[in-house]
Amino acid sequence: MDKRKKQSPGIPNERREKASRAGHQAKRVLTRDDILDASVRIDPDLRRRSELLWEDRSRSTRGPKPGSTPDDVVQAAMQIADEEGLAAVTMHAVATKLGFTTMALYRYFPNKEAFLDAIVDAGLGRPPRPSQPLGNWRDQVAHWAHAKRAMLCARPWLAELPFVAAPHGPNWLCWLEAVIDPLSDTGLNAADVGEMLSVIDGYTRGASDTAISLARARARGMSDEEWVAAVGADLGRSIGDPRFPKFAALLTAPSDGQPRTMDLSFDFGLQRVLDGIELYVNKAKSAPGVWKC
């Protein structure tokens, strides 16, 4: 089903042929056509999932009108996930919420996997615009990182799915798009901006895990104290265990001043990462010819 071939929008065939004719000699620039050429190799199932995320699902005119849009269905699923966790998102539960039978959902998504793809992308949402313009690239990147972390904590069920598994939907790209601008303001070249993108994104995702864990516990009705006790109980097993002398020492070390909160801790780490990036930026500026540091 759904066999209407979509022509690459806005890109005439002529250019495609030209790119092919150019051959491999000077192919330094990736084009949309390269990607389309490669896409024939993709597992049809995966390609289908990707298409479902990106295609505009314009109805064909025949037959009765659908009772909902795919987006309605996804919204219903997200609401269930928010309220009762990802495990509660069964085809039956979503269908019931919409007043459908279970099988009706398969008119909207071919299987649950594709459905989840859509739920995840919707869950990512769009990065917020900063309320007032932030001056330098550093503050902007930091703002982005905090926003992404907040988003992950707001929907902790996102972390129950592997993040980088293909396919990536539009919102996933939106988040990346939003941080490129400030990163470009550093004056780095494209390749380095790409590297910094993955540094920031990597840190943000990885360093959000603890907060996500707490958020998930909250969503499951656990109190903060209970979560702290549960995590602390595991970590505390290091105390007195000969396998973990250093960790135990760290855990029991007297703290000067009050302990940093989780949010401050994230920001502290973020500042270190930004320091590292800034250092590179300055080096690159002062010695523009020298790469591969």
Place this chain on the structure above:
Amino acid sequence: MDKRKKQSPGIPNERREKASRAGHQAKRVLTRDDILDASVRIDPDLRRRSELLWEDRSRSTRGPKPGSTPDDVVQAAMQIADEEGLAAVTMHAVATKLGFTTMALYRYFPNKEAFLDAIVDAGLGRPPRPSQPLGNWRDQVAHWAHAKRAMLCARPWLAELPFVAAPHGPNWLCWLEAVIDPLSDTGLNAADVGEMLSVIDGYTRGASDTAISLARARARGMSDEEWVAAVGADLGRSIGDPRFPKFAALLTAPSDGQPRTMDLSFDFGLQRVLDGIELYVNKAKSAPGVWKC
């Protein structure tokens, strides 16, 4: 079942009482007893899972000897996960591999959740000792980060489960333990070592996602080219899409020199993060009184 109360090993009750008597006045130091006190609040189910990871499961002498050890069972499950993915790890599959009926497994683990806890911790394994002693803390930390990433890629099914969900087992702690030593060599105080620990661990986990995704694809029999095509197809949709001008520009920018491999890219980012940490270390050394940078 399993009601034998384990006394905190090696810590006499006397000390526990003393700690209680000390009251809250000067409680800057976390003790094992604090943690034990808090642990009564934990959801019994969670506590049970944690205990199963940490307890030494000494058999009581009665009845027939078990045909396997819990470790055997976990090993069998890991082998299935390695060969056929996490989804193939069903109670039935594991039992069959061991020559048991499905229900026999429930003599080893009360439910699949607890079983998975054990599988994950076993999957993490132990951090490798560096073959030759590495000089400075920087190289040691870098070595650790690469090792952790390699571990995650070797068992990509680990990433199919939420990482930070309680409970944490011994191997999880082992990985942390291993990086504290080099971090302590920086001369930072305990609190800051803790911060740096989460910076490094956060970056390592988050920035490994792409490689994990590739590893998972490989495990599913996908060729590298196919994976690149699949990911590239999604990213390539940015080209010509007005929502992603900067990302598209990044993607299609001419690259000087050959593109960095994924491994080099991870290391490049790691060096930035280490730069940031080093900067802080130097600052802290030169101005030992000034915190909260």
Place this chain on the structure above:
DNA sequence: TGCTACTGTGTATTGCATACACCGTAAAAA
């Protein structure tokens, strides 16, 4: 006025986790 693509229904199948009742075993208690 049908034709036909398309929407939603109802039923059946399959695979999985797991509750429960049961049997034999071997160390502990008598």
Place this chain on the structure above:
DNA sequence: TTTTTACGGTGTATGCAATACACAGTAGCA
């Protein structure tokens, strides 16, 4: 030794989730 009893493992049954398949109603289009 004999008896007791906790424990290892079996077999059957239940409930839930995803989903295949056949069917019924609907509404543009020829």
